Amino acid sequence: MLSGKLAVVTGSNSGIGLGVARKLAEQGANVVINSFTDNAEDHALAASMAAEFDVKVQYISADMSKGQQCRDLIAKAGDVDILVNNAGIQHVAAVEDFPIDKWDAIIAINMTSVFHTTAACLPGMRARGWGRIVNIASAHGLTASPFKSAYVTAKHGVVGLTKTVALETAEDPITCNAICPGYVLTPLVEAQIPDTMAQYDMDRETVIRDVLLQRQPSKQFATTDQIGGCTTFLCSPSADQITGTTLSVDGGWTAL
Ligand code: NAD
Numbered sequence: 369m370l371s372g373k374l375a376v377v378t379g380s381n382s383g384i385g386l387g388v389a390r391k392l393a394e395q396g397a398n399v400v401i402n403s404f405t406d407n408a409e410d411h412a413l414a415a416s417m418a419a420e421f422d423v424k425v426q427y428i429s430a431d432m433s434k435g436q437q438c439r440d441l442i443a444k445a446g447d448v449d450i451l452v453n454n455a456g457i458q459h460v461a462a463v464e465d466f467p468i469d470k471w472d473a474i475i476a477i478n479m480t481s482v483f484h485t486t487a488a489c490l491p492g493m494r495a496r497g498w499g500r501i502v503n504i505a506s507a508h509g510l511t512a513s514p515f516k517s518a519y520v521t522a523k524h525g526v527v528g529l530t531k532t533v534a535l536e537t538a539e540d541p542i543t544c545n546a547i548c549p550g551y552v553l554t555p556l557v558e559a560q561i562p563d564t565m566a567q568y569d570m571d572r573e574t575v576i577r578d579v580l581l582q583r584q585p586s587k588q589f590a591t592t593d594q595i596g597g598c599t600t601f602l603c604s605p606s607a608d609q610i611t612g613t614t615l616s617v618d619g620g621w622t623a624l
Contacts, residue, residue: 379455387592534612550618586619
């Protein structure tokens, strides 16, 4: 379906970004994967994906907290048809205790990078007459939780930017949408389980159901594969008239 298209997925050497990159490659897209590191494993990951899906996969290191590096990533990638803004970090603290460097990093990586990569991609997408921008926001782009002020602010900002870009590109064959996952079982989330078990003196199943998935009515994690499938759907002809919207993948969280 996406044969001949070039996709860039930011923050894609693990977790959701990797799941999305794999789905795009499975559909025939050539893919650029990215993170801020530049080591042998990153390049080996690209080579193994290329062999598995018989597409071109390139790893390009760029730090999404730096505006110029966001723009350089797009310039180095080539003619980008599909942009998936996925890179993101989290920090949990009360507003009055929130470290300023953590606030700045979350706003830069989770939100401002989306502005830079999008701005760098749009001229080429307009010139070539096709483009798909998918922003991996969050249920926290639509709702809030205490102690996640920077993350909630950034993700709400991404949803707002998604709508603005959709309006600015509405008459071009370009769409811009946000996917809003609830909890997805990525290595990042998996790593929180042992500490939470110790903190609450609970077993693994109870931590998952009553703590992590407390707000997720389905009581099931979304998967990276499902987020990838929603991304390829938004790149499919069925989604040509879907723009400026949010697609929740949250087991009913935002229906509460
Ligand atoms: P993850 O930590 O597994 O992946 C984050 C990715 O971003 C990694 O590849 C990491 O290397 C990269 N990254 C971090 N800082 C970067 C930087 N400065 N420059 C470039 N890359 C950088 O986490 P994840 O759970 O897969 O999260 C991916 C996205 O999905 C994030 O935007 C996150 O907010 C969002 N999200 C995750 C969940 C969840 O439950 N896991 C839920 C909703 C939204």
